Amino acid sequence: MNSMQDNGAHDRSFKDDLEKLSQAYQQLKTENPPELLDQAVLNRAHRAVEAQARWLDFGWIHGLTTAAVVVLALSIILTQSQPLRFEENGMLPADPARKDVGRAKPALIAAKAQAGAKARPAADREELDELPATKAARSEHALLEEDMVQAKVPAEVSVSKQAVVTLAVESPEIGSGPAKIDAVKTDADQIVAERSQLPAAEAQLQAILMLKHAGNDRWKAELKLFIESYPDYPLPDELEN
């Protein structure tokens, strides 16, 4: 009990002393930082919020920039994925050597190949009706053909009836009018048919020749099948006998 009273008395004494000391110390609170130091701190504080305000003022620019970057990235990805889809559809053999063609004009080649694949008689009239538009794309056709030749792309894949018709109708020797257009269409059918057969037959003949040179007797059976498929196709001298 006494010790508790002692502690209480000590505490009171301590608090009184601390209070007196605080009062004495209050009178000594005259020391302040130099004015230059004040200015340095205040300038730093003001600069910090000014920079913050500038950032907030132009915050919408950051949002806009982010959106633009996202759109750009998406468009690049979509553009790059065009040749892949083209190859997946079987429109162009997935040969690494031909990838440069895909990279050079992927959208153009894809459009042409799809147009060729979907070429239907019913659509021909529409294509002819759209001649002014195809006329505008004439240079693109020419470029496409050039690329195909350089890359040795099989013609049966790349040449469409539309392309042939477009090129033929735009030729200066051929006039205009429905009769002429029909004539051109008939010729175009023949051209497409011929061009679509040629390389395939040639390739088969080359394969048969290779079999023969390799001493594989299968070449005879393959040649027989070839003659059945292409009865009028001229055979090389080596296979004639």
Next chain:
Amino acid sequence: MWEGPALLVPPTRIPHPPLGVLSRISYAAFMREMTDEQLMQQYAHGNAKAFDQLYARHRGALYRYFRRQVRDEATANDLYQGVWEKIIRARRKYRSSSPFTAWMFRIAHNHLVDHYRRTQPLTTTEMDSLADQRPEPVQHAVDGQQWQHLQENIAALPPEQRNTLLLKLETGLKMEEIANLTGVSRETVKSRLRYAVNKLKRSLVE
């Protein structure tokens, strides 16, 4: 004149400045009515004037805290500026749930401890040099012998006791808050204060 920290103010919504035509005088008066916590929040939201008010309230206490802890004035100035720099940088991290004074002096205490660690060893040399400090001529004229005597005795205290005593005298924080700020128990704070007060009492009586 610094009127002490607003410690017991509960976190409330920051009042909007008065609408209409704001004269500079009324706006300054409005700022003066705001608590430290509200001013700090205002500053965190980009109001530089709020910082001016906050700085005016605490500049003296923080400066004296460092001035009486370290040897030379240049070091005290560096420490003082460094703490404000930290406060400015950490303005968005400040939460009004904790009293600003306690938050500021926690930064100051940690800054001082870092300084001590960098300038090892902190022993009697530091304290001796502190004891050698002389008041500025103006202060000497104002407060006379008492100022010098008390300052010398405070400077002669062991660093932990001196730090605890200065936190108490400069900020008016409660013992629990000082304990929380310095990372020791309340009893340790009380013990350090008791020793410090007794030593100063004896020396002042002598």
